[in-house]
Amino acid sequence: xxxxxxxxxxxxxxxxxxxxxxxxxxxxxxxxxxxxxxxxxxxxxxxxxxxxxxxxxxxxxxxxxxxxxxxxxxxxxxxxxxxxxxxxxxxxxxxxxxxxxxxxxxxxxxxxxxx
Numbered sequence: 221x222x223x224x225x226x227x228x229x230x231x232x233x234x235x236x237x238x239x240x241x242x243x244x245x246x247x248x249x250x251x252x253x254x255x256x257x258x259x260x261x262x263x264x265x266x267x268x269x270x271x272x273x274x275x276x277x278x279x280x281x282x283x284x285x286x287x288x289x290x291x292x293x294x295x296x297x298x299x300x301x302x303x304x305x306x307x308x309x310x311x312x313x314x315x316x317x318x319x320x321x322x323x324x325x326x327x328x329x330x331x332x333x334x335x
Contacts, residue, residue, distance in 0.1 A: 227265055231258075259283050285329055289321035 234257055242249035263276050293314050300310035 223265075223268070227261070231261060234261075256283075286322065286325065289318060289325050292321050293318040 238249050238253050241252060259280070262279065266276050266279070296314040296317060297310055300313060301307065305313070
């Protein structure tokens with residue numbers, strides 16, 4: 221239970237830190253947000269909890285492929301915001317299109333080791 225609470229606390233602190241930094245320095249917040257912190261934490265937690273190196277390698281490989289459709293989100297959101305669509309409609313549409321791309325990737329990719 222302590223490990224679970226530690227994982228939640230560290231993850232939450234990272235998100236709060238990025239949002240607070242974004243209020244002062246967008247570039248620094250973007251740099252921190254772009255780092256694969258979530259993936260790194262997942263690898264560390266898996267290792268600490270006894271996952272095999274093969275399992276961690278499979279996760280890393282799968283993450284690589286799923287990062288590709290996520291990049292579309294970061295292209296679409298600013299385009300729609302700059303076109304004046306508004307925050308919530310832009311966010312919703314960017315998410316919907318990204319989910320569609322994730323779904324396509326899930327069907328098109330070879331087995332990446334996920335169950």
